[in-house]
Amino acid sequence: MLDIHRPCCKIAPPDLLALLAVNGKQPEREAAVRALATSAAIRSQRAVMGRFSRQLNLNIAQIAGFGVTPDRRQTVYDNQRMGRSFLPGVRARGWGEPPVQDEAVNQAYTGSATTYEFYRDVLKRDSLNGAGMELVSTVHYGVAFDNAFWDGSQMVYGDGSGRIFQVGGLTRSLDVIAHELTHGVTEFTAGLVYSKQSGALNEHFSDVFGSLVKQYSLKETADEADWLIGEGILVPTLGKALRSMSNPGTSHSGDRQPKHMDHYVDLPDDNDPRNDNGGVHINSGIPNHAFYLAATELGGYAWDVAGKIWYEALTTRLRPNTQFDEAAAAIVDVAATMFGSAEEKVVKKAWKEVGVLT
Structure with missing residues (x-):
């Protein structure tokens, strides 16, 4: 249906x-x-x-x-x-x-x-x-x-x-x-259902590639990038951006994004806009921060390694109802397959730092 x-x-x-x-x-x-x-x-x-x-x-x-x-x-x-x-x-x-x-x-x-x-x-x-x-x-x-x-x-x-x-x-x-x-x-590709964790992953991948397109156009390294989504589009009294991948929860006056699973916001998907389809924009801060951590530790241009790992996972490994831990495991596996043990270690560490993997 x-x-x-x-x-x-x-x-x-x-x-x-x-x-x-x-x-x-x-x-x-x-x-x-x-x-x-x-x-x-x-x-x-x-x-x-x-x-x-x-x-x-x-x-x-x-x-x-x-x-x-x-x-x-x-x-x-x-x-x-x-x-x-x-x-x-x-x-x-x-x-x-x-x-x-x-x-x-x-x-x-x-x-x-x-x-x-x-x-x-x-x-x-x-x-x-x-x-x-x-x-x-x-x-x-x-x-x-x-x-x-x-x-x-x-x-x-x-x-x-x-x-x-x-x-x-x-x-x-x-x-x-x-x-x-x-x-x-x-x-x-993955068709991530726009609800709760799968929906937060949907938002996450859009933030990842939104940021990478901007970085690519500016030829910025991961260390040089601002990691803000929608910087300067809100009126100044509300805040500097819609989201921050480097420091979720700090971009605007109503930003309640967590960056660790300890602070995951469990909301119903009940058509109440306050609940954000079960927290799809809110909880995307957790995987967003994992990507930021991986990309900055890998160094260089974020699209060269981290971006390609995340893209391969999105387009070949994920399914509509994928949850955070499943996505993290798939991304770690892709890192090992595409690049090797060093990159795998960095990516796994990032997911551990945000509490998705243990």
Whole structure:
């Protein structure tokens, strides 16, 4: 049976929005309520698409009108800030076409292209599905919508209200774009169910590759990287970023991410946004910190060793209901197989330091 309640994967943690809806100042409350309402409205409409593509072997991108065509590697559309719910919107820029006047269109285009090139050049993957899937983006979704998400077939960006997210921040942030597009890679491979530990792993892998795409674009080593997800996209009064992989729980005023299993937050998956689908954004801090520890101890460019280990595990070893300990064991095994005992030791140590392995 299809799970029609399967949520879209959105960059804004729902527990943060729920917190602001209750405890924020009036402008924050209004923006948070609007973001939660818009997210709820689109969830049931789009939730089945990813599962169709995996379980029923249907190409949702082609059904939606997006194909696998060399001359259409990506297209950006404009929803025109009119509160429309239809996607993708009005065509704004196609593959190989020059920049346009709308900066959000150009940022979405460049971010998607950079992510595509990272997967192609570093991980030898041809787009999200491994078979040249066109990357489709829609900008200016809704009215001052404080979110961005992968909906199972395409990327969708709100403009931000200036009350929670900075106006224009969601298309400006490369790691946010790469994070959301990686949900597509996960959907086409491990298919990690978006609930509790498997959902936290889903968020974790998106944070890993979101950070690595940013590091790759800047040619930063693991020691040079800031390890922040969405740095500078929140309004300054809320915090510096959405998440910190180096120090979970410190990125913004509502950040309650743990970095060790001793502080795992056991929440129900009950459609209450305060519970974050059983803590998928919250508990992703634990595997995120494990990756940070492994990557920094391995040294050099994090995509060269740690990134390739995590990618191989995601695409070949994990399954929809994989739990933290199972993922850790698979990743340790991949490290040994791909590289050797030294790398295996480092990766195992990282998972032990966060309390997932003993």
